[in-house]
Amino acid sequence: MLLRCDRGYTREQLAELADISDKFLYEIETGKKGFSATTLLNISKALEVSLDYIMTGKGSRKYDEEIVATLEKFKPNTLEMIDRLLKTVYEIFKDGR
Numbered sequence: 001m002l003l004r005c006d007r008g009y010t011r012e013q014l015a016e017l018a019d020i021s022d023k024f025l026y027e028i029e030t031g032k033k034g035f036s037a038t039t040l041l042n043i044s045k046a047l048e049v050s051l052d053y054i055m056t057g058k059g060s061r062k063y064d065e066e067i068v069a070t071l072e073k074f075k076p077n078t079l080e081m082i083d084r085l086l087k088t089v090y091e092i093f094k095d096g097r
Contacts (some may be wrong), residue, residue, distance in 0.1 A: 001029045003054070007047055019048035 011029070015022040016091035020041055028043075038097050044051050052059035074082060 003047055003049065004029075009047075014043070014046055016041040 004011070009017070012022045014026040018025070018039065020039060024033065024035075028035050028039075031060075039085050040051060040054065044054050047054070050059040070080070071082070
């Protein structure tokens, strides 16, 4: 549920993306029902995280590796400026603007 909320999805929105009912998603989130590997895969795709991230809270989000690969292309002396730029962009967009 925390990951769903972190991504800004309602239960209904995530259930639709994962191709399950919102009632079933509620039962999964509250531990009342188990689910198949296919359902877990659909939820992970909808949330754009790896399966191990859902299961353990560790692992990668879908874009982590791509972002790191892009950052590695910059020269070390420009990384501080990029860091400041990203923090500024985050502040602008953090409230969903």
